[in-house]
Amino acid sequence: MTPAARYAAAIDILDKVLRGEAAEKALTHWARANRFAGSGDRHALRDIVFDVLRCKRSYGVRGGAKTGRGLVLGALRAAGIAPDDVFTGQGYGPAALTDADGPGAQPEGLDALDCPDWLAPALLASLGDNFPAVMQTLQSRAPVFLRVNLRKGDMARAVAALALDGIETQPNPLSPTALEVLNNPRKVQTSNAYLDGLVELQDAASQAIVDELSLRSGQRVLDFCAGGGGKSLAMAAQTSAQFFAHDIAPARMKDLPARAKRAGVQVTVLASAALAKAEPFDLVLADAPCSGSGSWRRAPEAKWALSQARLTELCALQAQIMDNAAALVAKGGTLAYATCALLKMENQDQITAFLGRHSGWTLKKARVLTPLEGGDGFFIACLKRKI
Numbered sequence: 001m002t003p004a005a006r007y008a009a010a011i012d013i014l015d016k017v018l019r020g021e022a023a024e025k026a027l028t029h030w031a032r033a034n035r036f037a038g039s040g041d042r043h044a045l046r047d048i049v050f051d052v053l054r055c056k057r058s059y060g061v062r063g064g065a066k067t068g069r070g071l072v073l074g075a076l077r078a079a080g081i082a083p084d085d086v087f088t089g090q091g092y093g094p095a096a097l098t099d100a101d102g103p104g105a106q107p108e109g110l111d112a113l114d115c116p117d118w119l120a121p122a123l124l125a126s127l128g129d130n131f132p133a134v135m136q137t138l139q140s141r142a143p144v145f146l147r148v149n150l151r152k153g154d155m156a157r158a159v160a161a162l163a164l165d166g167i168e169t170q171p172n173p174l175s176p177t178a179l180e181v182l183n184n185p186r187k188v189q190t191s192n193a194y195l196d197g198l199v200e201l202q203d204a205a206s207q208a209i210v211d212e213l214s215l216r217s218g219q220r221v222l223d224f225c226a227g228g229g230g231k232s233l234a235m236a237a238q239t240s241a242q243f244f245a246h247d248i249a250p251a252r253m254k255d256l257p258a259r260a261k262r263a264g265v266q267v268t269v270l271a272s273a274a275l276a277k278a279e280p281f282d283l284v285l286a287d288a289p290c291s292g293s294g295s296w297r298r299a300p301e302a303k304w305a306l307s308q309a310r311l312t313e314l315c316a317l318q319a320q321i322m323d324n325a326a327a328l329v330a331k332g333g334t335l336a337y338a339t340c341a342l343l344k345m346e347n348q349d350q351i352t353a354f355l356g357r358h359s360g361w362t363l364k365k366a367r368v369l370t371p372l373e374g375g376d377g378f379f380i381a382c383l384k385r386k387i
């Protein structure tokens, strides 16, 4: 496909996304209907669509319309690419520009930051002076990070193994196990280091959160909201403890046994009904569902889809999950509450409210990471239950 044809396809896909279809689905449908397109075209198209969605608001202003065509026009203007070179009306490219497309405008204020109006006060209150810089960081693609599985080898071995497959990496200061992928990120999942379980795809801040848990051998550890099991695996790679994974939606954990096998670690999957028999645990991690505001670079549609009603619902669910998880912690044990959210109401305020609801718990430590540190935005707090 020519670059112009890719932009034309992106316009069609973006129009579907604007009508409510999920971007991943729209991209998959497009690929099925256009089997001539190779993987290079599909990847390039995906990059265009997600780059645009991150900056949907500012590109709409630059392009003069909140349509697929307007957004792509805005993206080209923002990147300094002459729109006439793409909107040629030739071959499979988008129709030539007319007066109706208009000159667009320079985005300012919340337009320029790609920040939803209703969320700006809460984000500003949570991020303070960092608000503009964080919002600007969320306009760009996230780096790709790997976690080196110390059960299988050290950092030097992982770097060398990846280099043999043409993947250059460099250690990242967020975690002693984190490597940033510098080139060929799409080769990772077919590399020997990945297939042998020496590395796993995981955001560096997500790894830093696990580093905060001070895991010790012999502990019984429950990942209460395990999802795909990313944090279960990171925890199990750190020490020889007994690791358990649970999620209210067990299907989310379906790949966990195979991933644990590849990583050379043991994680026991527990159904909700089995929790009562398995408790108490020395450490329960509650990596709760949240706004995902710390990972909007990876999932930009979530930024625009979040509503006040959904946020209120999430906050109530987070409080309920903390209460449920706390009931599973042994006396003297730890409840670790984590989110990939930037909002205080999902983070520090939840801890304050928990301590107000429950006596006999103390806050041992808390850490806030924003995308300014390089990885996703994350929050973790460790609460100790009295003996």
Ligand SMILES: C[S@@+](CC[C@H](N)C(=O)[O-])C[C@H]1O[C@@H](n2cnc3c(N)ncnc32)[C@H](O)[C@@H]1O
Pocket (backbone or CB within 6 Å): 224, 225, 226, 227, 228, 229, 230, 231, 232, 246, 247, 248, 249, 252, 287, 288, 289, 290, 321
């Ligand atoms: C942020 S995700 C977890 C991500 C995962 N820990 C990881 O590192 O890949 C939150 C998870 O919480 C689960 N969840 C939602 N409500 C829950 C509940 N009441 N109890 C336990 N898990 C719940 C969701 O199904 C979802 O998989």
